[in-house]
Amino acid sequence: QVQLQETGPGLVKPSETLSLTCTVSGTSVSNYHWAWIRQPPGKGLDWIGLVYGRGKTSYKPSLKGRVTISVDTSKNQFSLNLRSVTAADTAVYYCARDWSWGFGPWGQGTLVAVSS
Amino acid sequence: QSALTQPPSVSGSPGQSVTISCTGASSDVGSYNHVSWYQQSPGTAPKLIIYEVSSRPSGVPDRFSGSKSGNTASLTISGLQAEDEAHYYCTSFTTSTTYVFGTGTKVTVL
Numbered sequence: 433q434v435q436l437q438e439t440g441p442g443l444v445k446p447s448e449t450l451s452l453t454c455t456v457s458g459t460s461v462s463n464y465h466w467a468w469i470r471q472p473p474g475k476g477l478d479w480i481g482l483v484y485g486r487g488k489t490s491y492k493p494s495l496k497g498r499v500t501i502s503v504d505t506s507k508n509q510f511s512l513n514l515r516s517v518t519a520a521d522t523a524v525y526y527c528a529r530d531w532s533w534g535f536g537p538w539g540q541g542t543l544v545a546v547s548s
Numbered sequence: 549q550s551a552l553t554q555p556p557s558v559s560g561s562p563g564q565s566v567t568i569s570c571t572g573a574s575s576d577v578g579s580y581n582h583v584s585w586y587q588q589s590p591g592t593a594p595k596l597i598i599y600e601v602s603s604r605p606s607g608v609p610d611r612f613s614g615s616k617s618g619n620t621a622s623l624t625i626s627g628l629q630a631e632d633e634a635h636y637y638c639t640s641f642t643t644s645t646t647y648v649f650g651t652g653t654k655v656t657v658l
Binding site: 477478479482490491492493526531532533534535537538541 | 639641644652
């Protein structure tokens with residue numbers, strides 16, 4: 433059974449970098465593509481980007497330049513770095529497996545607030 | 549890229565059917581059969597219920613079905629049950645090799 437778990441700080445200061453890690457169990461990160469998705473409080477889902485098992489990436493156009501997603505096969509993890517954050521980046525951040533052009537399963541999500 | 553358009557809310561009585569539309573463009577929904585649907589109950593992570601327009605993952609009841617015509621995909625819940633009350637989101641792969649989510653629909657069971 434594939435499971436994902438997000439970890440990282442729950443509070444980030446404006447202009448700093450938001451960094452999250454997703455630890456995968458039940459399969460190798462090399463076998464699939466992996467995504468980061470966020471949900472601002474009370475709002476809908478927002479796709480951030482994707483890392484393919486061999487490291488190639490794809491990002492939401494409006495976030496390109498601020499976002500980096502990478503994979504660490506030795507730790508069976510993948511990570512999100514979002515630079516120069518503002519209050520608009522406050523959200524629950526989810527990691528998920530890209531499977532057959534759909535996302536499943538998902539991690540439980542982690543709330544990241546951007547505030548001084 | 550613009551979010552796919554979904555109705556904000558739909559409702560139905562137990563046993564009835566409801567359909568949620570997901571309207572995109574020729575650059576996303578209209579280009580591929582890579583449309584998926586998610587169910588999200590309050591305080592929980594979304595759950596994949598339909599992938600590749602109409603396929604159901606193991607364990608998802610066959611009350612949930614999907615279809616697509618042109619730039620619009622649809623999710624139908626037949627035999628509505630109280631436990632189906634949740635938010636539903638669609639997503640599509642795009643010609644830019646990105647994904648875009650729908651605006652979300654709240655399903656209320658009357």
